[in-house]
Amino acid sequence: MKKHLLSFALFLGLVAAAAEPSFAARAISGQEQRQDDHDKDHRKGQRAAHDPQKRLDAMAKELDLSSKQKDKVARIFQEQQQQMQALRGQSGQDRSQHKAQAQSIRQSTDKKLKDVLSKKQYAQFEAKRQERMRQMGNRPGGKQRGGFERRDTGSRS
Structure with a gap:
């Protein structure tokens, strides 16, 4: 009986391992598709602005x-x-x-x-x-190009 349970557990492990990459690939593919859609929308907005x-x-x-x-x-x-x-x-x-x-x-x-x-x-x-x-300064990722904030260079006391 222990042999059957061990074999069944091994079989389930193999099935799960085989299904895992397929599931992960689908999840990654979905993320890539969403990112591609976002990038297309962003480029479309940029073209309109330019x-x-x-x-x-x-x-x-x-x-x-x-x-x-x-x-x-x-x-x-x-x-x-x-x-x-x-x-x-x-x-x-x-x-x-x-x-x-x-x-x-x-x-x-x-x-x-x-x-x-x-x-x-x-x-x-x-x-x-x-x-x-102002809107450009409030964008996520930074105040200026490259994501760096401008520092106040005034005198400090």
């Missing part, structure tokens, strides 16, 4: 831009995009030079936008920008 036409249309709606303003803003953003792409294509610059030039391009774009938008529209634009910056 689509210049969608960005312009949303801005035109939020700020109630005239068609003339919308055309001018489109040209300003297109010029900024070209300048930034050219800057990215440059090699041999150190990081501080690159950041300074990018900042200069952004400041130039802001000045042009100020000339095209009314004071009220520009204030709304700036408020929306600040809100986006």
